[in-house]
Amino acid sequence: MAESFLLTAMGALGAVRGFVLVVSVTGVRRVLAVRGFPDADTVVLRDDPGRILETCFSSVTPGQPAPPLRPHILFAGTRHAPECFPPGTELLIKWVMDDECGLVGLSGKIRGVYSGDDREFVVSLTATFQHFLGRAFFIEEIRRLNADLQDGNRELQTSLEASRRLGGELDRRVYQLQSVNDTVNELSGLLDSEELMQRFLLLAMGAVSAARGYLALFSRPGDERRLACRGVDADELDGVRGPQVSRLVTRMLFSSQEGHGGLRRGVADDAPVLTQSGLPGNMPGVWFVVDDSRYGLLGLGDRLGAAAFDHLERDFLLTATGAFTVFLRNAGLYEEKNRLIDNLAARNREMQETLDCLTRSRQEVDVLRAAKQRIKDMVRCEMDRVVRPSVMDFFLILCVSLVIGVLFNTANPGGVPLIPPSWSRPAAGAVDPSLARARLEQGAAILVDARPREFFDQRHIPGAINLPLSLFDFVYGMEMADVDPAREVVVYGGDISRRYDDDVAAMLMERGHRDVKLLSGGLSAWMERGFPVTP
Amino acid sequence: MIERFRTSACVAHAWLALAFRFYIGGLFIYASIYKINYPAEFAETIASYQLAPYFLVNLLAVVLPWAELIAGTLLLAGIRPRAATAILGGLLVLFTAAIVWVLAHGVPIGCGCFHTIEDPISWKTLVRDLGWLAMTGYVYVYDRLFHLEEQFMMRLREL
Numbered sequence: 204m205a206e207s208f209l210l211t212a213m214g215a216l217g218a219v220r221g222f223v224l225v226v227s228v229t230g231v232r233r234v235l236a237v238r239g240f241p242d243a244d245t246v247v248l249r250d251d252p253g254r255i256l257e258t259c260f261s262s263v264t265p266g267q268p269a270p271p272l273r274p275h276i277l278f279a280g281t282r283h284a285p286e287c288f289p290p291g292t293e294l295l296i297k298w299v300m301d302d303e304c305g306l307v308g309l310s311g312k313i314r315g316v317y318s319g320d321d322r323e324f325v326v327s328l329t330a331t332f333q334h335f336l337g338r339a340f341f342i343e344e345i346r347r348l349n350a351d352l353q354d355g356n357r358e359l360q361t362s363l364e365a366s367r368r369l370g371g372e373l374d375r376r377v378y379q380l381q382s383v384n385d386t387v388n389e390l391s392g393l394l395d396s397e398e399l400m401q402r403f404l405l406l407a408m409g410a411v412s413a414a415r416g417y418l419a420l421f422s423r424p425g426d427e428r429r430l431a432c433r434g435v436d437a438d439e440l441d442g443v444r445g446p447q448v449s450r451l452v453t454r455m456l457f458s459s460q461e462g463h464g465g466l467r468r469g470v471a472d473d474a475p476v477l478t479q480s481g482l483p484g485n486m487p488g489v490w491f492v493v494d495d496s497r498y499g500l501l502g503l504g505d506r507l508g509a510a511a512f513d514h515l516e517r518d519f520l521l522t523a524t525g526a527f528t529v530f531l532r533n534a535g536l537y538e539e540k541n542r543l544i545d546n547l548a549a550r551n552r553e554m555q556e557t558l559d560c561l562t563r564s565r566q567e568v569d570v571l572r573a574a575k576q577r578i579k580d581m582v583r584c585e586m587d588r589v590v591r592p593s594v595m596d597f598f599l600i601l602c603v604s605l606v607i608g609v610l611f612n613t614a615n616p617g618g619v620p621l622i623p624p625s626w627s628r629p630a631a632g633a634v635d636p637s638l639a640r641a642r643l644e645q646g647a648a649i650l651v652d653a654r655p656r657e658f659f660d661q662r663h664i665p666g667a668i669n670l671p672l673s674l675f676d677f678v679y680g681m682e683m684a685d686v687d688p689a690r691e692v693v694v695y696g697g698d699i700s701r702r703y704d705d706d707v708a709a710m711l712m713e714r715g716h717r718d719v720k721l722l723s724g725g726l727s728a729w730m731e732r733g734f735p736v737t738p
Numbered sequence: 739m740i741e742r743f744r745t746s747a748c749v750a751h752a753w754l755a756l757a758f759r760f761y762i763g764g765l766f767i768y769a770s771i772y773k774i775n776y777p778a779e780f781a782e783t784i785a786s787y788q789l790a791p792y793f794l795v796n797l798l799a800v801v802l803p804w805a806e807l808i809a810g811t812l813l814l815a816g817i818r819p820r821a822a823t824a825i826l827g828g829l830l831v832l833f834t835a836a837i838v839w840v841l842a843h844g845v846p847i848g849c850g851c852f853h854t855i856e857d858p859i860s861w862k863t864l865v866r867d868l869g870w871l872a873m874t875g876y877v878y879v880y881d882r883l884f885h886l887e888e889q890f891m892m893r894l895r896e897l
Contacts, residue, residue, distance in 0.1 A: 596821030
């Protein structure tokens with residue numbers, strides 16, 4: 204359209220060269236049509252529309268709406284053309300409409316100069332061009348908008364398709380999350396490991412539409428195995444051993460992305476690997492590690508789809524298995540807690556028994572201590588008693604002395620008779636002191652003092668002959684050898700300790716004296732009668 | 739200081755009592771030897787005191803020396819020392835009482851403690867017996883050293 208307008212205007216006015224430039228207020232060149240000007244003179248027109256704006260449209264501010272300006276002549280003549288325009292430009296018309304700034308430049312005519320009619324014609328023609336240019340811009344805008352709309356429609360269709368797919372995906376995800384939620388809710392209240400395993404196996408089978416399944420749990424310290432089966436005969440899993448599954452889990456743990464991600468669980472669906480570990484190859488499932496000592500495997504078989512697990516099923520199985528391991532740990536902790544409580548109760552009972560035993564022992568110790576103290580006291584008393592002299596000591600010493608003395612006296616040639624000899628011989632006759640004194644004074648009797656010499660010297664009856672028993676033979680020979688045996692002999696001298704008179708009388712009778720008598724009462728009776736004694 | 743003095747005094751008493759114990763024990767053993775060998779003479783000595791009934795004189799003359807010998811030996815060895823001391827003390831009391839009686843009645847006899855022929859009993863004899871009696875009492879109260887029976891009793895005390 205710009206080319207046609209330019210040719211029309213040049214032809215009508217007889218201009219040799221001309222140009223049409225339309226620039227947006229943002230400085231973007233929209234339309235440029237050049238006729239007759241060399242390319243070197245139109246460099247600014249092509250490449251620097253901003254400079255044109257600054258030069259001719261100083262009132263227009265970029266980014267703000269430009270006030271409409273009808274076409275009018277900016278300058279006419281040969282001397283007024285700015286440098287930015289091609290040389291030879293003699294008529295320049297400008298306008299502003301709908302953020303579009305336009306310029307029409309014409310060189311001089313072939314003949315003469317531009318008249319006033321030429322100028323009005325050019326302005327009118329430019330106004331027409333402006334009008335059609337505006338319509339052309341509008342149509343172009345409509346076309347552009349239409350294209351944009353079509354593009355938007357296509358994108359919308361694409362988005363709709365994507366949203367439908369996402370909706371389906373979302374529904375499945377919601378179903379999966381609902382399944383996980385149901386699984387978690389159902390497992391959350393269980394604290395028994397066996398029941399937890401059975402319930403989780405059932406939920407997992409239902410979630411992936413499996414007709415058969417098993418859940419094996421192993422403990423490392425003794426390779427203890429706990430098994431939960433649904434639709435699987437336990438005998439089929441007899442060959443499953445802890446070490447084989449442990450190697451499988453270890454390999455999975457260090458090779459799979461799930462294991463490296465710290466999840467400690469993953470999908471085990473490689474049939475050869477499962478078969479190599481002694482597991483049914485047609486029952487893929489999930490391996491998991493509960494804690495440092497427990498690990499296990501969930502196997503699911505005979506699925507309705509008979510296809511491999513899709514990502515949703517894998518996510519469900521992994522998530523549910525994670526929840527299961529947590530609940531299994533909790534159940535283990537609960538069981539451990541109960542076991543510890545039972546142990547504690549047993550310990551408490553043992554401690555109570557120990558305390559009772561200790562109490563009894565303490566009582567026994569107290570009794571034994573009291574007994575010990577009593578025994579010590581008894582021993583001490585007994586020792587004190589032993590140290591003290593007792594009647595038994597005196598009795599024993601005296602008895603021993605008596606026995607030894609008697610025995611020794613029996614064996615001793617110089618022993619003494621223990622029984623007085625006077626008890627075994629007839630008693631001599633007695634004479635009263637008065638009668639004895641009369642007989643002595645008459646000279647009819649002899650008086651003999653049988654006591655030892657010192658007693659005789661101390662006191663005796665006048666006229667008495669001292670005849671002590673110990674010196675009997677010697678004194679008898681000296682004093683009484685000539686005495687008539689028929690003469691009466693009166694003997695005295697007995698006391699409490701010795702019967703001297705009796706013994707001497709017996710010896711006199713042995714010497715043949717037939718009339719030997721004892722002084723009745725002895726010397727004391729004699730003295731009591733007041734009879735004389737010497738000294 | 740007072741406690742140390744008391745301890746020293748106790749030790750001195752014990753050693754003095756030991757000396758008295760040996761003396762008294764030896765004395766009675768010595769005194770018993772002659773009497774055991776010559777019971778008839780000792781019987782005359784007993785009879786001369788005119789204290790024992792005539793039917794017990796010979797029995798006493800036989801038993802008393804052996805009682806002196808056994809008690810003196812036990813005292814010397816430290817076996818039942820208190821009982822032995824008490825017996826010897828009792829004998830001394832008996833002898834002293836007899837001496838007092840003899841002195842009071844003026845009986846002209848010898849003591850007869852060791853031999854038949856001795857000087858007549860005098861106040862010196864009484865003082866001598868009283869001295870022995872005091873020694874016996876001292877031994878009874880303070881004696882605690884070198885008791886043979888303690889060799890057994892000490893082990894009991896360790897319990």
